[in-house]
Amino acid sequence: MNLSSQLHETAKASAGKIAYYFLDKLCTYAELDEAITKFASGLEKLGVKKGDHIALLLGNSPQFVVSLYGALRLGATVIPVNPIYTADEIGYILNNGDVKVVVGLDLMIPLAERVHHLLPKVEHYIICKTEQNAVSFAEEFSIYPKMKSFSDVVAAGDLSFIGAELQDDDTALILYTSGTTGKPKGAMLTHKNLYRNAKDIGDYLKINHDDRVITALPMFHVFCLTVALNAPLLSGATILIVPKFSPKEIFRLAKQYEATVFAGVPTMYNFLFQYPEVNTEDLKHFRLCISGGASMPVALLQNFEAKFNVLISEGYGLSEASPVTCFNPLDRPRKPGSIGTSILHVENKVVNELGEELPIGEVGELIVRGPNVMKGYYKMPEETAATIKDGWLYTGDLARMDKEGYFYIVDRKKDLIIVGGYNVYPREVEEVIYNHKDVVEAAVLGIPDPNQGEAVSAYAVTKNPELTAEQLQEYCKKYLAKYKVPASIEFLEELPKNTTGKILRRALKKQVTHI
Known part of the structure; x- marks a missing residue:
């Protein structure tokens, strides 16, 4: 099928x-x-x-x-x-x-x-x-x-x-994800990958033909594709297609069509929570809210649930896994701050650098195995071999697991920045900044943002003292999507480096924090 x-x-x-x-x-x-x-x-x-x-x-x-x-x-x-x-x-x-x-x-x-x-x-x-x-x-x-x-x-x-x-193994979808080398990689997902993950997450969340699912996440994004499009259609549910996210429109649809399920990133929940003159009655038909794309602040989760009397189930996924691997279960206690437990037919475990499973509570890399794992990166055999080992997908995310099987993400995939649910890799932005004729060197970091979760922040060394942050931002807009353009740019005399000359983003983050 x-x-x-x-x-x-x-x-x-x-x-x-x-x-x-x-x-x-x-x-x-x-x-x-x-x-x-x-x-x-x-x-x-x-x-x-x-x-x-x-x-x-x-x-x-x-x-x-x-x-x-x-x-x-x-x-x-x-x-x-x-x-x-x-x-x-x-x-x-x-x-x-x-x-x-x-x-x-x-x-x-x-x-x-x-x-x-x-x-x-x-x-x-x-x-x-x-x-x-x-x-x-x-x-x-x-x-x-x-x-x-x-x-x-x-x-x-x-x-x-x-x-x-x-055939099950025929490539159905290629999802291009931002690459650490600055060029996107195409994750090849098969018909089996897509069908199985949509079916399993639909069953896990008990999506059925009576549900009316608000589809406001961008359809080109794998979160929406599986959770708010494929899973509902597999279940015979009705989807309410939203051309562009708007709190006013979400509340209207929820009331007019008695919507039962909403899927969004934390930024969306924050805008809904802050929207004036709404109360519990406005979302009274919601039986479930689904959050992913970035970690939801616990305070926001608790405040939203208290205001609208609805459960938010957080999960975890990545393009290479079609994408869902974990979700907070509906039949057991939900743990704020956790990405939940492994969904049906998917295994998650935390390992050390040798690929050996770590004891409960210890932090290591999260790896995944199941029918949802991609067949590889398009035309990138070396990257595929480095990411999939012995059938396990190495996510690059640091995590830990508690004694009840709930997983917690400890740190983002290396230096990944997530802006409103979208992935931004610093190297991609840095390459554009480096191409400016007046820039000597640059580093890009993610900084907390109350609306988008994170924002892109750049630090640069320039040989032209007249160059302004605004001018450099305008330059970036020519080559980058809007959400990738640095929200702030700061000029420094030099960037911190190790003994080999490699710029140390983590050291820079600490240095900037204490200025």
Whole structure:
């Protein structure tokens, strides 16, 4: 079984069941399944075959769901991309990922115009129309022969289309994660990885056909993909698609559609908690709130639960594990500050540098094994071998386990910064800063932020005393997504280093803290 075939079975058994609401318009499982089948058929008519790579540069929308499941039904490999990435970031992923088809919004047309000559492997751009773009499709498409309308691709498809025969180990998704070398790595997730993790977390959290799940997390992010999209659809639930997170909209949907499940990062919970003139009644139908992406401050968790009388279950995951490995159970006491226990069919353990399991309470590296673990990094065999050893995925996160099997993350993966649930690796930002002609050296750290959890902070040595932090920030905006741009930049006379000349971020953090 796989995601697309299971949705097809649900559509046959519960044709009239509502699959999603989007901007207050509903779509049944039968209607969704038909659109998926026709999109898959339309792709085939464009020459797309099993194994070809399709990138999705879309926000939360029905087109994302149809594109994802349609491509999977065809047997293609999907590469979700954050649509707010810069041209350089998108270009790298499309080229490295050997992308043949790009599905994106019409707002992407100017970007395609600038960079399409650098993407020779891309054969088709499938464009989804937005209300903001007043230019007609016909006018735009006469300029770019590679461009097709999303609606036209669907309309050209046949309902008689029979999907490809899929194997469990076929690559279904490639998720690009920020790399410590400054270049993203593509984690290859199989059909089995995605189906098993969605099924297991759905069962673990008791998601069922009566649930109405608010899908406000970005769909291109693996947290949303598994927990707020795939798991509910596997269970025959209804998802409430939110184009962009807004506390006002979340409260409206929760009340109007009697939503039962919400998944978000701590930043979202903080905005909901701080929103004025709301009380317990506004979320009275919630039976469960799910938190991930970053550790939730215990005070926020307790205050939110007290105000809205709802349980927040924290979990843990990473792209390479599809992503969930741990969650606080619903049938046992929840422990604030803990990422919970191992979910069904997944093993977590804490080991030392030799890979030997450590006694209860001792801190070591968290490693994971299960049907959710990726097959490897795309075109990176050495990185794959360093990350997966004897079937175990080495997360790089430091953790400990208590006597009841609850895990606690002690430190972030090396120097990882998590801004509002998004991963930012310092090296990626540092490389951009280093490219500025007036910068001698730089280091990037994560600092606490009351709204985003963490913020990116940079420290640099410059040969131009006239260079300002604002000028350097504007430079970074040209090459980095907004959430990666340093929120603060401080100039120092020198950066702390070890005897080999390596910049010591931890020492810098202590030094800056005591200034």
